[in-house]
Amino acid sequence: MRVRVRYSKLGKVRFISHRDGARLWERALRRVAVPVAFTEGFTPRPRLSFGLALPTGAESTAEYIDIELVEGTTIDGADADRCLLTELSAALPIGMDVQVIAPLESDAGTRRKSLQDEVTSTTWELWGPGVEGSDFEAIADRLLAADELPLERERKGRRHVDDVRPLIHDLRPDETGTRLVADIATVGRGVRPAELASLAFAGTARADIRVLRTQQWIEQDGERREVLSLPVTVNALARGLSA
Amino acid sequence: MDRPDDSLWAQLEPLLARVQKPARYIGCEDGMGSPDHRPDKVAWLLAYPDTYEIGLPNQGLQILYEILNERPDAVAERTYAPWLDLDEQLRAAGLPLFSIDTHRPAGDFDILAFNLAAELVYTNVVNMIDLAGAPLHSADRTDDDMFVVVGGHCAFNPEPLADFIDVAVLGEGEEVVGEITAVLHRWKGAGGHDRQAVLRELASVPGVYVPALYDVTYAEPTPGFTQGPIAAVTPNRADVPATVHKRTVADLGDWPYPKRPLAPLTEVVHDRLSVEVFRGCTRGCRFCQAGMITRPVRERPADQVRTMVADGLRQTGYNEVSLTSLSTADFSDIEPSVLGVLEDQQAAAPTGPDGMSLGCGTTINLPSLRVDAFTVGLAGQVASGRRSGLTFAPEAGTWRLRTVINKLIVEEDLYGAVESAFSQGWTRLKLYFLIGLPTETDDDVLGIAELAKNCVKIGRRHTTRASVTVSVGGFVPKAHTPFQWFGQNTREELQRKVQLLRSATRRAGNVNVKWHDPAATTAEGVVSRGDRRLGAVIERVWRDGGTFQEWGEQFDLDRWTAALDAEGLSLDWFVFRHRRADEVLPWAHLSAGLHHDFLWDDWQAALAESGIEDCRWTPCYDCGVCTGYGIEHVVASPVPPAGGSQGTGQDLSNGAAVPLHLTFTPVDAPSRRATDMAGAT
Numbered sequence A: 001m002r003v004r005v006r007y008s009k010l011g012k013v014r015f016i017s018h019r020d021g022a023r024l025w026e027r028a029l030r031r032v033a034v035p036v037a038f039t040e041g042f043t044p045r046p047r048l049s050f051g052l053a054l055p056t057g058a059e060s061t062a063e064y065i066d067i068e069l070v071e072g073t074t075i076d077g078a079d080a081d082r083c084l085l086t087e088l089s090a091a092l093p094i095g096m097d098v099q100v101i102a103p104l105e106s107d108a109g110t111r112r113k114s115l116q117d118e119v120t121s122t123t124w125e126l127w128g129p130g131v132e133g134s135d136f137e138a139i140a141d142r143l144l145a146a147d148e149l150p151l152e153r154e155r156k157g158r159r160h161v162d163d164v165r166p167l168i169h170d171l172r173p174d175e176t177g178t179r180l181v182a183d184i185a186t187v188g189r190g191v192r193p194a195e196l197a198s199l200a201f202a203g204t205a206r207a208d209i210r211v212l213r214t215q216q217w218i219e220q221d222g223e224r225r226e227v228l229s230l231p232v233t234v235n236a237l238a239r240g241l242s243a
Numbered sequence B: 001m002d003r004p005d006d007s008l009w010a011q012l013e014p015l016l017a018r019v020q021k022p023a024r025y026i027g028c029e030d031g032m033g034s035p036d037h038r039p040d041k042v043a044w045l046l047a048y049p050d051t052y053e054i055g056l057p058n059q060g061l062q063i064l065y066e067i068l069n070e071r072p073d074a075v076a077e078r079t080y081a082p083w084l085d086l087d088e089q090l091r092a093a094g095l096p097l098f099s100i101d102t103h104r105p106a107g108d109f110d111i112l113a114f115n116l117a118a119e120l121v122y123t124n125v126v127n128m129i130d131l132a133g134a135p136l137h138s139a140d141r142t143d144d145d146m147f148v149v150v151g152g153h154c155a156f157n158p159e160p161l162a163d164f165i166d167v168a169v170l171g172e173g174e175e176v177v178g179e180i181t182a183v184l185h186r187w188k189g190a191g192g193h194d195r196q197a198v199l200r201e202l203a204s205v206p207g208v209y210v211p212a213l214y215d216v217t218y219a220e221p222t223p224g225f226t227q228g229p230i231a232a233v234t235p236n237r238a239d240v241p242a243t244v245h246k247r248t249v250a251d252l253g254d255w256p257y258p259k260r261p262l263a264p265l266t267e268v269v270h271d272r273l274s275v276e277v278f279r280g281c282t283r284g285c286r287f288c289q290a291g292m293i294t295r296p297v298r299e300r301p302a303d304q305v306r307t308m309v310a311d312g313l314r315q316t317g318y319n320e321v322s323l324t325s326l327s328t329a330d331f332s333d334i335e336p337s338v339l340g341v342l343e344d345q346q347a348a349a350p351t352g353p354d355g356m357s358l359g360c361g362t363t364i365n366l367p368s369l370r371v372d373a374f375t376v377g378l379a380g381q382v383a384s385g386r387r388s389g390l391t392f393a394p395e396a397g398t399w400r401l402r403t404v405i406n407k408l409i410v411e412e413d414l415y416g417a418v419e420s421a422f423s424q425g426w427t428r429l430k431l432y433f434l435i436g437l438p439t440e441t442d443d444d445v446l447g448i449a450e451l452a453k454n455c456v457k458i459g460r461r462h463t464t465r466a467s468v469t470v471s472v473g474g475f476v477p478k479a480h481t482p483f484q485w486f487g488q489n490t491r492e493e494l495q496r497k498v499q500l501l502r503s504a505t506r507r508a509g510n511v512n513v514k515w516h517d518p519a520a521t522t523a524e525g526v527v528s529r530g531d532r533r534l535g536a537v538i539e540r541v542w543r544d545g546g547t548f549q550e551w552g553e554q555f556d557l558d559r560w561t562a563a564l565d566a567e568g569l570s571l572d573w574f575v576f577r578h579r580r581a582d583e584v585l586p587w588a589h590l591s592a593g594l595h596h597d598f599l600w601d602d603w604q605a606a607l608a609e610s611g612i613e614d615c616r617w618t619p620c621y622d623c624g625v626c627t628g629y630g631i632e633h634v635v636a637s638p639v640p641p642a643g644g645s646q647g648t649g650q651d652l653s654n655g656a657a658v659p660l661h662l663t664f665t666p667v668d669a670p671s672r673r674a675t676d677m678a679g680a681t
């Protein structure tokens, strides 16, 4: 059986790397005695699969991990679910909180796509000391109106210029007008939030721009929907922590 | 609690976005307390003067952190040396050294206490005092300034740091930190005036050394040198003890710490649970300061070991535990302990062997083991799955030299252990050696190559992948050891011996040689047996940008020689010169309990190639520690553990009869620091 977990990474823990996060999950799962399945072989590894890596320094209210449980394990009823949720949150550091746990239907025979391959776009908020008072409306309009947004990147030691305009689905200010909200594609090479920041706020040091991932989206029957959506209350709590 | 107005977090956060590995500075570990600051409490900032990755696993610091936070009159937080990038950012932003628990400025603390585990970190100590905002020199500090304290193994010769520190603590800290707290708590309660008076009061606490209360005078320069030896060290007040003695905890069973081990959020050098099974070692290796200064042997009760492992694994979620000590196979109950731990972990596993929950696939790490058939077997029991590498430490290449250093391993037994390791599936061996030992000849160095080649030959009988890595470190004589009088090999001599070893192994397939940079060994030698005249040298090296000297890319011997020149001091004097029996050594007024005569006689016995037995299982030879301090060994077994030891009363003149004693840790354990080994062939 597989379960999918949505969790947050807010506050001081934003400075731990994706790889460190994986180690923390292994320890937390052992502390809570979750019966995680192992890979075969000489050095068995727990069957955990992490979603799209979050850059070190970025925060998120939409991180995912898929956990393969040992055969025969069932998580039945809302109570068991809720208790695991609280226990895992307690075993993870402050700022990493489990928000949703959902069993994944087993599609017998077919190999599931990994979380990373399923996700097609993500939503981010950008703000920070370096961009306070910016006219986010105007920035959004400028970038969205552009025919092309060439971005110079290095790949394998060589310079390439990519047009990232098609990868930006939408840009808008948030309700408070103090953050820029961006929907960006993750398929192909995608565009990283830091790259978006350099286009939106040219001349501002990257370290002075904070980024928060708020959603990860998958396509289903032509519609986009969140991988796991969040109960409204949790969202509010999470946003409070991040502020 | 963490009151936001006391925290620098808001100012630090933008800086952390600009540095490498920001997770070093965020705290938030499992096991972190919630430090409760109140004005009347004595606030300790426990500092490790190297990076977080190296400092976090330090058990001494974790133990004191917990003991202090349990006291109603104390609060403790931690700090580690900020890497160069953050150091620069902090100075540019005008921000001080901070605690990583609640990100308070260092200046909010009453005590800045360093754990000194190595000499080359001294420039980091100076840098951190400066970054903390305290006057660099203890003489310039006033009632409002913090007290700078050092402890740990290097504090047994704190003289090179005497200018910068207020207090050095000798020996084990469990009890003495409470006594220091009590003195400062009373002092703070009375208004905190008259720093000099409270320093004198601290000096009356056993184990506490206040350098400012002792005057050091020097003799005329010795012919051929620009400086002379110490003439005398004298207390400058009547109520100050002439000799400061170390502190020793009588029974380790009374101190089951850490009870809440710190599990870091980012990878550190020893990323596993550690449980100390005993303290002290009386095997008597003559080069080993750790063994000499931690006598006698005190074992932890086996059932306590078992409980601490079970609790620690449950709390941290680790699936690996290290049973630590200076020689873990010597623990009386090692075999039942290991079996007991494995049994507990099986019982804690509710899901069977294919699950990951507690207990599944727990590995036990046994560092510093002897190597004999017994211990290789033990290693086989605990190494579930991967058997990539084992580390043995014969320390010297020939039996003759091993009798000099009292590391009494015969070749036949080494080869027996090697055979046993390869036959049980290990494919890589790492052998540790010292070069530059007293009486060493080129034959001894070439003996290292011989040993390594023979080990490969044995391995080839079991696997074509058999390989041996030889790691050589240059020997640095240490205070309070029988070799404290020995003149260290010069950099050139160490270099020559490394080359000798390299050419002797060049054509031997599957023998790799790694060596520690002889230049760094030389600088370590400067401070290892240095005196107060080196304070100015350390300060110059620091001002010249010489921090993180344990890190190869930051180290430059020229900085040290230039600083020595500028102060009219020389390497020859501090490092390469043999000391005479009647010389006043810089630490002569500090005692680890070892009689001067015992150390000198043992030095003479070394030169006569004569070994000494382990007093844990054979009659006491009165080194001075137990007799002087009224303590004794706490050892469960009256006889040496299976596998034998040099303490079994065998005829030491006949090497073949003596079983071997080697140490090993998995080869794939992360290297202690990036620069441990300067190069490889």
Ligand code: SF4
Residues within 6 Å of the ligand: B282, B295, B296, B615, B616, B619, B620, B621, B622, B623, B624, B625, B626, B627, B633
């Ligand atoms: S006093 Fe005796 S028993 Fe104690 S450590 Fe020294 S030699 Fe060994």
